[in-house]
Structures are given as C-alpha cells and as structure tokens.
Amino acid sequence: MSAPPTPAGATLALDGVSMHHEAEGRRIDVLRGVSLRVEAGSSIAVVGPSGSGKTSLLLLLAGLERPAAGRIAVDGLDLGTQNADTLADLRRDRIGIVFQSFHLLPSLTALDNVALPLQMAGVRDALPRARAVLERVGLAERADHHPARLSGGEQQRVAIARAVVHRPRLLLADEPTGNLDDSTGECVRELLFGLQRDQGMTLVLVTHDPAFAARCDRVLRLHDGRLSEAPSETAAARTATPADAALPA
Numbered sequence: 001m002s003a004p005p006t007p008a009g010a011t012l013a014l015d016g017v018s019m020h021h022e023a024e025g026r027r028i029d030v031l032r033g034v035s036l037r038v039e040a041g042s043s044i045a046v047v048g049p050s051g052s053g054k055t056s057l058l059l060l061l062a063g064l065e066r067p068a069a070g071r072i073a074v075d076g077l078d079l080g081t082q083n084a085d086t087l088a089d090l091r092r093d094r095i096g097i098v099f100q101s102f103h104l105l106p107s108l109t110a111l112d113n114v115a116l117p118l119q120m121a122g123v124r125d126a127l128p129r130a131r132a133v134l135e136r137v138g139l140a141e142r143a144d145h146h147p148a149r150l151s152g153g154e155q156q157r158v159a160i161a162r163a164v165v166h167r168p169r170l171l172l173a174d175e176p177t178g179n180l181d182d183s184t185g186e187c188v189r190e191l192l193f194g195l196q197r198d199q200g201m202t203l204v205l206v207t208h209d210p211a212f213a214a215r216c217d218r219v220l221r222l223h224d225g226r227l228s229e230a231p232s233e234t235a236a237a238r239t240a241t242p243a244d245a246a247l248p249a
C-alpha cells in the first residue's frame with residue numbers, strides 16, 4: 001500500500017470571531033466568539049438551522065466579509081490585516097468557493113465560466129485545463145452551453161468545476177446539493193469528496209443533509225452564534241476501529 005499523499009490543503013484558525021448584521025435598525029448577532037482549528041487536508045461539515053449563520057461564516061473564511069471582532073487565519077495569514085487586493089489574490093490562488101446559488105455568469109458558456117478564474121490569473125492554458133475539469137465533472141458534452149440551457153445539477157457541477165479548476169488549498173462549499181434530487185446529489189457528493197481526496201484540499205462544507213455531513217472528518221453545529229462539535233459517523237467509525245492503526249503502511 002502506498003503512503004497517502006501529503007495534504008496540500010490549507011490550515012484554518014478562528015479565534016474569538018464575532019459578526020453581526022444590521023437589518024432595518026435591528027442587530028442580528030450571527031457569530032458570538034467562535035474559535036476553531038481545521039487541519040490541512042481535512043474536511044469539516046457545518047450544519048445548523050436556516051438563518052444560523054452558515055453562509056456568513058463561509059463569507060468570512062473567504063475574506064468576502066470582515067468580522068466585528070476576532071481573528072481568522074488561512075495558512076497563518078491573518079485576514080484582518082490584509083487589504084482587499086491581497087484578499088482577492090488569496091482567493092484567486094488558494095480558495096475555491098461553491099456558492100449556495102451557483103453564481104455562474106449567464107453570458108458565458110460552461111467552459112468560459114470554468115476558465116475565467118484561470119484567465120484572470122493569467123494562466124495561458126486556461127481553456128484546456130478548464131475543459132479537463134469539465135470532463136472530470138461529466139460535462140464535456142456541455143462545454144459550449146450557457147447556464148440557462150443547463151439543469152440545476154449541471155449548473156452545480158459547473159460551479160464545482162469553476163471552484164476547483166485552480167487547484168485551491170481550501171474549498172468552501174455552501175449547500176452544494178441543496179437543490180438536487182437524490183441521485184444527482186449523490187453524484188455531486190462523490191465528485192466533491194473525490195476531488196478533495198485527489199487534490200488534498202481542506203474542505204469546509206455547509207449542508208442540511210446529515211448523511212453528507214457524516215462523510216466529513218468532523219461535523220460542527222452552528223446554533224445561537226456558537227459552534228459545537230457534533231458526532232460524525234466517519235470520525236466515530238475511525239475511533240471505533242483501532243485495529244486500522246495496525247494496518248501496514
């Protein structure tokens with residue numbers, strides 16, 4: 001058996017992170033002093049009721065929002081001390097994001113949507129690389145279609161291809177199977193974990209689906225502005241089989 005690949009993923013560290021939104025004169029406390037460590041190459045699921053702040057947390061991790069208090073570091077880089085340009089560079093180089101509502105550009109084909117992050121980074125072989133990733137998500141035949149001509153599941157797969165095409169160290173995925181039927185959802189689940197394994201990414205997955213969450217190394221529940229560890233079946237299975245540790249490397 002060959003040694004597992006060295007994780008290429010990013011480490012994440014949150015210390016005392018608080019965040020609130022203002023809406024119609026009312027203050028909504030979304031996070032109240034959240035602290036968290038995520039190891040490079042591991043996967044965590046964030047679960048919690050609608051409105052509990054899961055998307056807000058992902059936007060903080062991507063540097064698209066700033067916390068009111070506390071510190072967020074990606075690979076030791078303190079996001080709070082970076083300007084907008086550096087944060088944009090960080091996203092371009094190291095972070096992939098699958099948004100809750102795809103965010104594909106309607107005027108671009110599937111291929112051009114996927115190639116865009118590479119083209120913006122000045123990568124010369126952007127189109128062949130984008131085509132290869134579209135193939136990986138099973139959409140080689142749809143490369144020239146615009147999003148409006150794709151089904152929800154196909155658009156979701158294009159969004160995933162776009163998020164991973166630059167081989168990010170950190171993948172943030174917000175409800176990637178939220179709008180999909182069971183079998184398409186299963187394809188997307190397989191795809192995400194396959195990509196995570198092959199590229200050694202750190203994965204932060206927001207999901208309402210307990211079975212999807214259970215496939216992550218850890219499950220964290222966001223409730224009342226706080227994160228708490230929830231039992232993960234995967235983690236439980238690992239600790240329940242100490243004999244695994246004795247397997248030859």
Ligand SMILES: Nc1ncnc2c1ncn2[C@@H]1O[C@H](COP(=O)(O)OP(=O)(O)OP(=O)(O)O)[C@@H](O)[C@H]1O
Pocket residue numbers: 021022023028030048049050051052053054055056057100
């Ligand atoms: N830009 C904003 N301005 C004001 N309030 C906001 C803003 N964005 C989110 N909120 C509020 O913050 C809270 C958390 O929202 P968020 O979108 O992070 O929740 P969520 O856990 O992702 O929910 P869902 O599961 O429905 O996607 C909600 O009460 C929401 O109404």
Ligand SMILES: [Mg+2]
Pocket residue numbers: 054055056100174
């Ligand atoms: Mg959300």
